[in-house]
Amino acid sequence: xxxxxKSQKSPAELVKALKEALKALETLKAGGDKKAxxxxxxxxxxxxxxxxxxxxxxxxxxxxxxxxxxxxQELYNSNLLLLLIQNLNQIDFEGKKDVALVxxxxxxxxxxxxxxxxxxxxxxxxILFTLMAGYEHQEIALNCGTMLRECAxxxxxxxxxxxxxxxxxxxxxxxxxxxxxxxxxxxxxxxxLTRHKILCAEFLETNYDKVFTHYQRLLNSENYVTRRxxxxxxxELLLDRHNFTVMTKYISNPDNLKLMMNMLRExxxxxxxxxxxxxxxxxxxxxxxxxxxxILLRNQDKLVDFLTRFHTERSEDEQFNDEKxxxxxxxxxxxxxxxxxxxxxxxxx
Amino acid sequence: xxxxxxxRVPSSSQIPSNNSSSNLNESNQHQQQSQAAWPxxxxxxxxxxxxxxxxxxxxxxxxCKPRNEKCAIKRINLEKWNTSMDELLKEIQAMSSCNHENVxxxxxxxxxxxxxxxxxxxxxxxxxxxxxxxxxxxxDCRHGVFDEATIATVxxxxxxxxxxFHSNGQIHxxxxxxxxxxxxxxxxxxxxxxxxxxxxxxxxxxxxxxxxTFVGTPCWMAPEVMEQDHGYDFKADIWSFGITAIEMxxxxxxxxxxxxxxxxxxxxxxxxxxxxxGADDKDQYKAYGKTFRKMIMECLxxxxxxxxxxxxxxxxxxxxxxxxxxxxxxxxxxxxPSMKTRVNKAAKRQPGTSGRLHRxxxxxxxxxxxxxxxxxxxxxxxxxxxxxxxxNQIEHADSSDExxxxxxxxxxxxxxxxxxxxxxxxxxxxxFRVVNLVLRMRNSNRExxxxxxxxxxxxxxxxxxxxxxxxxxxxxxxxxxxMATNLQKLIDQRITIKTVTFQLSNSGGETPDEKSxxxxxxxxxxx
Numbered sequence: 001x002x003x004x005x006k007s008q009k010s011p012a013e014l015v016k017a018l019k020e021a022l023k024a025l026e027t028l029k030a031g032g033d034k035k036a037x038x039x040x041x042x043x044x045x046x047x048x049x050x051x052x053x054x055x056x057x058x059x060x061x062x063x064x065x066x067x068x069x070x071x072x073q074e075l076y077n078s079n080l081l082l083l084l085i086q087n088l089n090q091i092d093f094e095g096k097k098d099v100a101l102v103x104x105x106x107x108x109x110x111x112x113x114x115x116x117x118x119x120x121x122x123x124x125x126x127i128l129f130t131l132m133a134g135y136e137h138q139e140i141a142l143n144c145g146t147m148l149r150e151c152a153x154x155x156x157x158x159x160x161x162x163x164x165x166x167x168x169x170x171x172x173x174x175x176x177x178x179x180x181x182x183x184x185x186x187x188x189x190x191x192x193l194t195r196h197k198i199l200c201a202e203f204l205e206t207n208y209d210k211v212f213t214h215y216q217r218l219l220n221s222e223n224y225v226t227r228r229x230x231x232x233x234x235x236e237l238l239l240d241r242h243n244f245t246v247m248t249k250y251i252s253n254p255d256n257l258k259l260m261m262n263m264l265r266e267x268x269x270x271x272x273x274x275x276x277x278x279x280x281x282x283x284x285x286x287x288x289x290x291x292x293x294x295i296l297l298r299n300q301d302k303l304v305d306f307l308t309r310f311h312t313e314r315s316e317d318e319q320f321n322d323e324k325x326x327x328x329x330x331x332x333x334x335x336x337x338x339x340x341x342x343x344x345x346x347x348x349x
Numbered sequence: 350x351x352x353x354x355x356x357r358v359p360s361s362s363q364i365p366s367n368n369s370s371s372n373l374n375e376s377n378q379h380q381q382q383s384q385a386a387w388p389x390x391x392x393x394x395x396x397x398x399x400x401x402x403x404x405x406x407x408x409x410x411x412x413c414k415p416r417n418e419k420c421a422i423k424r425i426n427l428e429k430w431n432t433s434m435d436e437l438l439k440e441i442q443a444m445s446s447c448n449h450e451n452v453x454x455x456x457x458x459x460x461x462x463x464x465x466x467x468x469x470x471x472x473x474x475x476x477x478x479x480x481x482x483x484x485x486x487x488x489d490c491r492h493g494v495f496d497e498a499t500i501a502t503v504x505x506x507x508x509x510x511x512x513x514f515h516s517n518g519q520i521h522x523x524x525x526x527x528x529x530x531x532x533x534x535x536x537x538x539x540x541x542x543x544x545x546x547x548x549x550x551x552x553x554x555x556x557x558x559x560x561x562t563f564v565g566t567p568c569w570m571a572p573e574v575m576e577q578d579h580g581y582d583f584k585a586d587i588w589s590f591g592i593t594a595i596e597m598x599x600x601x602x603x604x605x606x607x608x609x610x611x612x613x614x615x616x617x618x619x620x621x622x623x624x625x626x627g628a629d630d631k632d633q634y635k636a637y638g639k640t641f642r643k644m645i646m647e648c649l650x651x652x653x654x655x656x657x658x659x660x661x662x663x664x665x666x667x668x669x670x671x672x673x674x675x676x677x678x679x680x681x682x683x684x685x686p687s688m689k690t691r692v693n694k695a696a697k698r699q700p701g702t703s704g705r706l707h708r709x710x711x712x713x714x715x716x717x718x719x720x721x722x723x724x725x726x727x728x729x730x731x732x733x734x735x736x737x738x739x740x741n742q743i744e745h746a747d748s749s750d751e752x753x754x755x756x757x758x759x760x761x762x763x764x765x766x767x768x769x770x771x772x773x774x775x776x777x778x779x780x781f782r783v784v785n786l787v788l789r790m791r792n793s794n795r796e797x798x799x800x801x802x803x804x805x806x807x808x809x810x811x812x813x814x815x816x817x818x819x820x821x822x823x824x825x826x827x828x829x830x831x832m833a834t835n836l837q838k839l840i841d842q843r844i845t846i847k848t849v850t851f852q853l854s855n856s857g858g859e860t861p862d863e864k865s866x867x868x869x870x871x872x873x874x875x876x
Contacts, residue, residue, distance in 0.1 A: 058658070058660070093448045094448070097446060097517075138386065142442060142445060142446070177389040177390070177459050177460075178389050178457055178458065178459060179389075179441070179457075179458040179459050179460055179465055180438070180441045180442065180445055180457075180458050183434065183437075183438045183441075184438065184442070187435065187438065223460050224427065224460055224462060224463050225427065225434065225460045225465070228427075228434070229434060268428055268463060269428065270427075270428055313783070313805070315783075
């Protein structure tokens, strides 16, 4: 096999050519003229060559590790990854996908236990923030999402994103009117909040108020999908044992309980069902704070009645039925708080 | 992507470009001519007639006012969508990552109440299956539905779409005439990404990890997909493509007469099917030549490695017979049902007429209809209007004194609120009482069979279940009405009668006998 395969160009040459074409595209921008077209073609052509170097084609193998590591090194030195992302909307349809393929491949590259591209991006967090801002542009949002989720798999990168101010933009991105973008943003959002358990728990604990103030808005969204998805994720977050502290805090707040009781009665049965899985945590809590206990007591009979009739057609879902039976029993057995005020938490909203 | 108007380059299909890269470039160029983006508010669209009905969705012909352009709108009822929302996102991502003349053109999507609206290119010609069926009704297709030139022309377009699809790292997994759509101008597009899968996640696109999920429609399904032992790859689509070729010639998939389980057995145990497999006479399809038969044979090899890739197939001599898409506007489209016919049919189409066989985690084979959770034929609007206005407020506040002053939206002062909720729940409980039933009848080998199924009162319809049984190949198409009528009767009078017996259209040549259920069927309530 020839050392540089069919591409004829060395990694250094390819990266240089791509960078030049990108620069040309960047300056010509508004164009539409011959020159801009030529630049765009050059960008696409070089991207395909780089992609083939990394992935191979149906008739050629991917390049050897040496070539790939040369390529990666060139990409770092030339700052090309950032440049590609910054100019992503100028690149044609297939080219955008190639950028994501190249980016993700280089990101996954390992030397022993090291991930050199992850280390590189840590020094260039702008790459991450540019990708996150990609959700603001319809024509590149999904491509950026593909790359972001690959980044989110690495704890170091997830940490940078989570602890950035830009992270809170996700609360807008997940609610944009275009469904594909909103739900792509939601899956990235979810990945960031769930992938690295300890990191996520720490983040949620230290930023509890800010996160849940924002989160409340998602739960009250006008958008059915946002409501349903965010409620489901809330349930998953609270039930993850790593998030014990966060859960305890969440289920101590009577406003949260009221919201869940409202959602139990939403028109949508899917939302009712997801709400059930959050509501059950409030009831199952062995140390219910006074305000929570009071709400449950005030509604004791109604809740028992309501739950008895709740989603009775789910007869095959054993776990659900067991849980429901448990909740009914718990609520039936609720006793008013003694007035001596011993160990009950008196946390207020 | 979402801004690109439908590609219309009539000359493109005349370029004999078998080379993959040239095809891909061709599609790029359609990109540039973009105008205003597709809007994401329902008011910008005029909904017209329904042109298709599925399980959780219906498809309207529509008009986008700001763009002054026709389009199709697929309205998916998300409340009935029980699979995870991620699956839906995957389908849309798969569509939106495609930009090719022969792959369904996705414009945008947005949420309207509890529905998701997908805005797609309108293909006025309907599906290839619609055209086949219509033609079989109108003309004598005993010796074949379409001529080779028409078949080659359509299939070549399908192959170009598949080639693009595969180069994108995707497997379609449900290639069949029903999923191939035709535009008025002869455009051929692969549609329905409902079960498509991504392979390209690893390092190497050409030698990916294989998939291990079991989806597709049995008659079109490759043996390795059924077996599930070693996983499968792009080549599974080539098998389905071969079956589709047979479908275009004979009008049906080779084992269409058999129930899904039997199809699995036949596909796994027999030699690969060919054009004559489903024929009544040996010479029935003699008009089709060697090249065509050879092409089919190459696709239908049990060893997936031996099947050609889409790119290789495009170079097959059979596709030299292919003409341009204008040819299709002359030969194929005029023979199809008119839009109006299809609209009427769509409105009448029963749920359960198509479905998928899949293996559950426990290893059991189950047949699930695409229309499973459909309790009405049309959109959800009409049903929702009928129901009492839902309450978005809850009772806890009304019993709490200090909270009454709060301007909170959660507070309700309506004392009947709690009552309404209870009523609603009672209705639901009653509505979905499940009746367990068994249908006893003889199969094609005259053996008595018990088919057990459930009927959720208020959720299922007798018509729906009857067509589901037909769709699963368990009941003869001619018996759909008698089956539905008797099922309905049993459900309606389930307090007083526990069993119904009725005559079927066909007794297999024997004297019908009610007692031994020859030419008769019986439905009983088992609980």
